[in-house]
Amino acid sequence: MSARRPSRLRTLVHAAAALLGALALLTVLRTGLAERPLALAFGLFVTVGELTLPRSRPRSGEETSPPGVRVGEAAPLGAAGALSYALVAADAGQPTHHGVAQVVAVVLAATLLGSVPHIARGQQVTSDHLARRVLTTGFAAVCSQPLRPEGVSGAGAGSAHALSLLALLSLTALCDSVLAAALAHSRTRRPFGPLLRGELRALPGIGSAVVATGAVMALAVAVVGLWALPVFSLPLLLTQLSFRRYAAVRTTYRQTIASLARATEVAGYTPAGHARRVAALSKAVGRDLGLSGPALTVLEYAALMHDIGQLSLVDPVPAGATAGLPAAEQRRIALLGGAVVRQTGVDAAVAVVVERQADPCREQPVAARIVRAVNAYDEKVRDAGPGGPLNALEELRLATAGDYAPEIVEALARVLSRDCLTLPAAG
Known part of the structure; x- marks a missing residue:
């Protein structure tokens, strides 16, 4: 506050x-x-x-x-x-x-x-x-x-x-x-x-x-x-x-994308509010890193739709938590998600971010690095109990050697410490 x-x-x-x-x-x-x-x-x-x-x-x-x-x-x-x-x-x-x-x-x-x-x-x-x-x-x-x-x-x-x-x-x-x-x-x-x-x-x-x-x-x-x-x-x-x-047209377009993103929640693949939390926090991290204009819009849309590939799975991932899956499985879900996004007519740049969120960290564009780190944070903080945000951030910091970009994790820590954004409660 x-x-x-x-x-x-x-x-x-x-x-x-x-x-x-x-x-x-x-x-x-x-x-x-x-x-x-x-x-x-x-x-x-x-x-x-x-x-x-x-x-x-x-x-x-x-x-x-x-x-x-x-x-x-x-x-x-x-x-x-x-x-x-x-x-x-x-x-x-x-x-x-x-x-x-x-x-x-x-x-x-x-x-x-x-x-x-x-x-x-x-x-x-x-x-x-x-x-x-x-x-x-x-x-x-x-x-x-x-x-x-x-x-x-x-x-x-x-x-x-x-x-x-x-x-x-x-x-x-x-x-x-x-x-x-x-x-x-x-x-x-x-x-x-x-x-x-x-x-x-x-x-x-x-x-x-x-x-x-x-x-x-x-x-x-x-x-x-x-x-x-x-x-x-x-x-x-x-x-x-x-x-x-x-x-007004852009607002309607964004609401349509948000409705598509909720499909995974309605189908029971992901927890309620997960996509909205990841999108809101990803935008805040993107601003902290200097993104603005179209780049920030692409980041928001990709964050909203980052889990849409789970709709193609026969067996849902427990609690929709993809961060703990093997790298090959993460990449398969990400590619499925990118294919779905391309079918919706959304900007191709959004599909690229969704597809590459599971690529090796050093090969990802900035937007994909942000979505990957924020998604993992939201999943970890949901299951961390008391002291969840601090514990989740510490886990991300320990994984910066390979899975998450250090500059993204530090930007996430700055955003959370400022509390400049009211996020829906996790869970």
Whole structure:
């Protein structure tokens, strides 16, 4: 449980966001709201963007986002609106005079307002999301002040000004990626490197769409006015809906694979929950070793289906424990499992991992080494009685000379010590 307590870094980030938000709100309350139509329009836009959060969010540890979708950016439409308001320098040719404090206050109020329906439905709206929105908006608003054109002329027309806005928003997106990875690392204790790589890998996808939309809306509002908001946000909205639909398809695909994996449990070949435990723990070990994206997905699917070859056996293995079988028998079951996986239409890379989980350790790919070690751990801890996890790990360490890769066993030990993942109970 200690790994779940907020770290000092996360506490500092939240405190900085809370302080910035409080100062902004107090400033606006004292000085009043400048250019109210503009503030209300952008506030409404950000609120609507927050309302587009998915109705169901992935549980901790699940990755259902398609390639190019930032797990850390739940409401890209709200992010684009917030960044656009931070950059806008004129409204239909008339220079604006709202300051950084008003930008932060309006975005904070709109984000909170847009979160109310989600909270009412019992959804979790994380404080990390709110802190990042406040800090990134404040950063963009402060950095945009030197870029504000003087007077009406060139309020959004100059190519140099447009490139400057794009560069600023790109820098803001990069800083937000670092902040998102740091917060996720502090919250979950997962390695920072893979988390940051995942965030950066998504920047050319939805991240670039957010940056482009934010810059275009700021420039368009400066020239033609507020009606540009719905017009220039439509492409991002359609992109967001397409990504959500693809993510829903991937979720259904994963659920189908999980149902196939349960066939061994329903038939009595393996204990209940074994495949889910191996898959969850394998993903955690894979993250610890730096796997991410498609490699992590292949690892999860292979772990879910690693025992499916037992369905081809005439006589079930006692308790489904294959780790103690002779190497030739393990390899035969693994090859049978790979053949079954290929028949299901699942990615061929998953079948390869299933087939090679019983190969000699030095010849296995990383994913197969992970599945083999985690499967053995789950089988051993189930029968080890009191002190089971420690005893099971010790057995694996003693077998690292030939059966299990030492780096995999040590990664497994780190994951278990952090307890960064809630696993179903064994047995």
